[in-house]
Amino acid sequence: KNEVEQSPQNLTAQEGEFITINCSYSVGISALHWLQQHPGGGIVSLFMLSSGKKKHGRLIATINIQEKHSSLHITASHPRDSAVYICAVPEGAQKLVFGQGTRLTINP
Amino acid sequence: EAGVTQSPTHLIKTRGQQATLRCSPISGHTSVYWYQQALGLGLQFLLWYDEGEERNRGNFPPRFSGRQFPNYSSELNVNALELEDSALYLCASSLGISLSEKLFFGSGTQLSVL
Numbered sequence: 723k724n725e726v727e728q729s730p731q732n733l734t735a736q737e738g739e740f741i742t743i744n745c746s747y748s749v750g751i752s753a754l755h756w757l758q759q760h761p762g763g764g765i766v767s768l769f770m771l772s773s774g775k776k777k778h779g780r781l782i783a784t785i786n787i788q789e790k791h792s793s794l795h796i797t798a799s800h801p802r803d804s805a806v807y808i809c810a811v812p813e814g815a816q817k818l819v820f821g822q823g824t825r826l827t828i829n830p
Numbered sequence: 831e832a833g834v835t836q837s838p839t840h841l842i843k844t845r846g847q848q849a850t851l852r853c854s855p856i857s858g859h860t861s862v863y864w865y866q867q868a869l870g871l872g873l874q875f876l877l878w879y880d881e882g883e884e885r886n887r888g889n890f891p892p893r894f895s896g897r898q899f900p901n902y903s904s905e906l907n908v909n910a911l912e913l914e915d916s917a918l919y920l921c922a923s924s925l926g927i928s929l930s931e932k933l934f935f936g937s938g939t940q941l942s943v944l
Contacts, residue, residue, distance in 0.1 A: 755933065763867070763918045765935035808873065817886055818863075818933075820873040 724749040724813040728821035736829055741796040743824045745809035754792050755810040755818065756783050768794070799828045832856070834923050836936035843911050844944050851906040851939045855923030862904040863933070864896060868917040879904055911943045
């Protein structure tokens with residue numbers, strides 16, 4: 723069974739700050755998903771990565787397969803980045819296991 | 831192109847009743863996943879359908895069931911509703927069966943059991 727731990731659980735920062743959210747998992751995986759859930763529940767898939775680093779706009783995701791760890795970074799954070807960020811990893815071939823999420827609040 | 835659509839947006843039921851939730855995947859996607867997100871809790875995997883068949887189910891009782899139709903849309907049925915079934919139910923679709931495929935989520939159905 724794959725255990726997924728995210729940290730921090732809650733994060734409040736000022737607009738413009740550099741944000742890092744961490745995700746650790748216990749069993750080796752083929753790919754890791756980062757999701758963003760906005761107030762109201764809608765979920766958007768941000769990244770899916772299996773090695774190295776991916777960048778999309780101000781968002782950067784990295785993964786270290788050997789250490790079973792991934793980070794999501796947000797540069798020049800903005801209040802519209804306020805959301806819950808969730809990482810998810812496969813358990814076996816047929817199921818995703820989700821972290822509890824990190825609630826990010828960016829104050830203007 | 832339309833995204834994943836779910837209906838209804840909100841559903842209010844009383845204990846013991848049955849609820850039916852619907853999901854239409856993105857055109858061309860054959861896999862549909864159902865997740866439950868209870869208040870204050872993380873996403874929990876419920877069911878996975880692909881090509882009309884149930885591929886896997888999470889740790890939920892049998893009163894949670896569903897099906898996938900030939901057009902790949904899906905229904906989630908919850909029988910004998912209990913208060914703790916109150917949650918946001920999210921549907922996601924993907925192009926294939928690999929969990930390395932990107933997931934696309936619907937906006938969810940908020941189920942309230944009174």
